[in-house]
Structures are given as C-alpha cells and as structure tokens.
Amino acid sequence: MDFLFLPAYAYGEMGCPPLIPPVATVLYEVQVLDFLDSAQVDEFFAMSSEEQNTVPLSTLFNVVDTERSFGNHCFNQSRFEDAKDRYKQAVTLLGNREMEEKRSIAAVQLPIYLTLSLSLTQLRLDRPLKALEYGHKALEIDPTNTKALFRCGQAYLELFDYEKAQDYHTMAQANKPFDIDINNLLRKLAICYKDYLDKEKEMCFKMCADFVKK
Known part of the structure; x- marks a missing residue:
C-alpha cells in the first residue's frame, strides 16, 4: 500500500540531508501487518449512554468483541495495562444492559474474564487478588467452568x-484429568507446598531449640 505525502506532511523545507532534498514529496510504501476495524466501536462511543443502551444486542456484541480483540492484541504485545483497560471496557458495556438480557450477555462475558482476559492479564501484572476476583465472577456465571x-x-x-x-486445581483436574497445564501446575503446587511445610517445620524446630536453651 503506497502513500504520497506533500512536503508539508513529510520533511518540509529543510528535507533530511543527505538522503531527502528540501521540499521533497515523499512516497511511502506501507506493509500492513495487522488490522482491527474500529469503525463500529467509534460510532458506538459517539452515542449517548441512552442510545448505547438501546442498540440491538448483536451490535453491542460486535463492539464488545472488537474491544476484546484489541485487548488480545495488547496482551500479545505484553501491554498488559492497555489489555486490562480494553477488557474492563468490554465488561462495563455488557454490564449496562437490562436484566432480561443478562443470560445472553453472560455467555459473552465468560471468555473476557478467562482466556486472554482480565483474570490472566491481572496475573501477568502481579495482581493475584484482582485475578481471583475475575475468576470468581466467571464461576458465578458457570460454577463448574474448568x-x-x-x-x-x-x-x-x-x-x-x-x-x-x-x-x-483438584476440581479443575476432575473436569479435565489429562490436561497438561492443570497437571503441571499441580506438580508445581506440590513442590511449593512441600517447601513451605519444610520451612515451617525448620522454624518450629529452631524456636523449640531456643526455648530449651533458655
């Protein structure tokens, strides 16, 4: 894709010696590596709150899905704060609708809470309490969700x-007994728990030893 820029929008009267002369019209060849169409999102956010709440659910879901896609894009670039903001915006939009629509909305909320999502993003940001909050919100929607x-x-x-x-993790494993991620984390948990108990035992032994010396 080629873009032609007049001097005023390129390097101006000075140019960029020695490669670009003064008052040069510049032709850029641009390779598009990724693209997300935000037109519908922009139109949605240009509406008033009352108008947003009256659009069809299908339109709202398209806007939410685009926000989630932006969040996933940021997440994959390790821009976790930006990803979190996009996911939270998607959840807020869904939360503004009326109660009779909640069941349909819950099905859209669930992946925002879970996959490349608010919960995982908060873990990447070292905020386990917030991750836990969104994990519990997902369990409110689907109590057995692995x-x-x-x-x-x-x-x-x-x-x-x-x-x-x-x-x-044991409840998750009961749902998917051969899941590699679950089983790997259970092994890691067993090691961490054993180290914790060993340290606690060592601390108790030292305290008892000090007490005997006294």
Missing part, C-alpha cells in the same frame, strides 16, 4: 494459599 477453576487456583498459588490452590 478455566475459571484453573485461574482461581493460579491466583491462590500466587497468594501462597496452597490449600485453596490445591482445592481449585
């Missing part, structure tokens, strides 16, 4: 609450 159980287990592991982490 991904939600797994995310909660991850969050509890980051919070060093090994017993709850094991509870959630």
Whole structure:
C-alpha cells in the first residue's frame, strides 16, 4: 500500500540531508501487518449512554468483541495495562444492559474474564487478588467452568494459599484429568507446598531449640 505525502506532511523545507532534498514529496510504501476495524466501536462511543443502551444486542456484541480483540492484541504485545483497560471496557458495556438480557450477555462475558482476559492479564501484572476476583465472577456465571477453576487456583498459588490452590486445581483436574497445564501446575503446587511445610517445620524446630536453651 503506497502513500504520497506533500512536503508539508513529510520533511518540509529543510528535507533530511543527505538522503531527502528540501521540499521533497515523499512516497511511502506501507506493509500492513495487522488490522482491527474500529469503525463500529467509534460510532458506538459517539452515542449517548441512552442510545448505547438501546442498540440491538448483536451490535453491542460486535463492539464488545472488537474491544476484546484489541485487548488480545495488547496482551500479545505484553501491554498488559492497555489489555486490562480494553477488557474492563468490554465488561462495563455488557454490564449496562437490562436484566432480561443478562443470560445472553453472560455467555459473552465468560471468555473476557478467562482466556486472554482480565483474570490472566491481572496475573501477568502481579495482581493475584484482582485475578481471583475475575475468576470468581466467571464461576458465578458457570460454577463448574474448568478455566475459571484453573485461574482461581493460579491466583491462590500466587497468594501462597496452597490449600485453596490445591482445592481449585483438584476440581479443575476432575473436569479435565489429562490436561497438561492443570497437571503441571499441580506438580508445581506440590513442590511449593512441600517447601513451605519444610520451612515451617525448620522454624518450629529452631524456636523449640531456643526455648530449651533458655
């Protein structure tokens, strides 16, 4: 894709010696590596709150899906703060609709909470409490959801609450006994828990030893 820029929009009267002369019209060849169409999103956010709340659900879902795609794009570039903001915006838009639409909305909310999502993004930002909050929101929608159980287990592991982490991972494993990620995390959890217990035992032994000396 080629773009032609007049001097005023390129390098001006000075140019860029020695490669670009003064007052040069510049032809740029641009390769598009990625593209997200935000036209419908821009139109939506140009509406008033009342107008936004009256658009068809299909339109709202398209806007939310685009916001989620932007979030995924930011997540894949490790721009976790930007990803979090996009995911939260998507959830807020869904939360503004009336109660009778909640069931349809819940099905759209669930992946925003879970996959390349708010919960995982908060873990990447070292915010396990927030990750846990979104994991629990997902479980409110689907109490047996394996991904939600797994995310909660991850969050509890980051919070060093090994017993709850094991509870959630065990429930996730019951749903998918051969899932590699779940089984790997259970092994990691077992190692962390053993190290924790060993340190606790060592601390108790030292305290008892000090007490005997006294």
